Amino acid sequence: MEHEHHKIVKIEGLKKEYPLGGDRSTPALLGVDLEINATDFAIIYGPSGCGKSTLLHTIVGLEPPTAGKVLIRGTDIYHLNEEKRSVFRSQKFGMVYQSAFWVKALSVWENVALPLLITGQPEKRAKRQALDALEELELGQYANKRPMQLSGGEQQRVGLARALINNPWIVVADEPTGNLDTHSADMVMDTFQQLNKKSKRTVIMVTHNLIYLPMANKHVAMRDGRITSVGLAGVKEEIRQELAGVL
Ligand SMILES: Nc1ncnc2c1ncn2[C@@H]1O[C@H](COP(=O)(O)OP(=O)(O)OP(=O)(O)O)[C@@H](O)[C@H]1O
Numbered sequence: 001m002e003h004e005h006h007k008i009v010k011i012e013g014l015k016k017e018y019p020l021g022g023d024r025s026t027p028a029l030l031g032v033d034l035e036i037n038a039t040d041f042a043i044i045y046g047p048s049g050c051g052k053s054t055l056l057h058t059i060v061g062l063e064p065p066t067a068g069k070v071l072i073r074g075t076d077i078y079h080l081n082e083e084k085r086s087v088f089r090s091q092k093f094g095m096v097y098q099s100a101f102w103v104k105a106l107s108v109w110e111n112v113a114l115p116l117l118i119t120g121q122p123e124k125r126a127k128r129q130a131l132d133a134l135e136e137l138e139l140g141q142y143a144n145k146r147p148m149q150l151s152g153g154e155q156q157r158v159g160l161a162r163a164l165i166n167n168p169w170i171v172v173a174d175e176p177t178g179n180l181d182t183h184s185a186d187m188v189m190d191t192f193q194q195l196n197k198k199s200k201r202t203v204i205m206v207t208h209n210l211i212y213l214p215m216a217n218k219h220v221a222m223r224d225g226r227i228t229s230v231g232l233a234g235v236k237e238e239i240r241q242e243l244a245g246v247l
């Protein structure tokens with residue numbers, strides 16, 4: 001059914017409890033419903049421990065939920081077996097974390113190509129794809145450097161190029177500017193925006209940084225394992241209440 005595939009991400013009744021041993025468990029998601037369009041730049045905002053990372057991990061197929069479903073362009077990913085889900089993840093999702101992990105002995109392009117080299121792609125083709133991903137983000141000049149020769153912000157942008165290597169539908173980022181100074185963070189955010197607007201990829205980002213809220217077109221506020229509002233006005237109101245509690 002075509003209309004079901006209109007939403008690139010559709011989450012229904014998602015619950016996640018982490019077992020603690022015995023019959024005890026930590027509730028992390030208490031029933032989340034969310035829809036994301038292919039053109040969206042979505043920002044998820046909320047206090048520490050509210051379930052943001054759990055939600056991202058569940059969306060990409062890394063964390064089987066206790067209840068509910070995750071549909072990616074109509075595919076119910078937790079109906080796939082683990083192996084198929086892992087292939088689905090590597091093809092459809094690119095992931096970026098707070099800092100990038102590098103094989104320090106390899107060059108930038110080799111690091112970017114690594115996901116392909118590991119799956120046995122011929123080196124020439126893997127290199128071409130790595131250079132294309134770097135060019136797409138205007139990072140071609142770093143291809144032959146070592147990652148550690150780059151600034152933190154440049155490394156994060158190269159990490160973004162690596163996330164693009166399989167030409168994914170969706171880029172998922174968990175606090176990608178969390179370790180960066182303001183200038184580098186701005187550059188990284190520009191790159192995300194370029195990716196969303198020019199390269200037409202869906203972006204789903206968790207950030208604590210309020211100044212980036214206007215870059216997104218979809219805003220989701222979370223608290224205690226639930227989505228408490230969707231939309232910039234609602235998220236601003238959440239922040240106002242949060243501040244009122246401290247000030
Ligand atoms: N692997 C795990 N095992 C057990 N409990 C977990 C695990 N991961 C997260 N939790 C718990 O689930 C809840 C939500 O955690 P989560 O990491 O999703 O929050 P978050 O919103 O990403 O927080 P932060 O902003 O600090 O990164 C927390 O109570 C956390 O302690």
Ligand SMILES: [Mg+2]
Pocket residue numbers: 052053054174
């Ligand atoms: Mg987190």
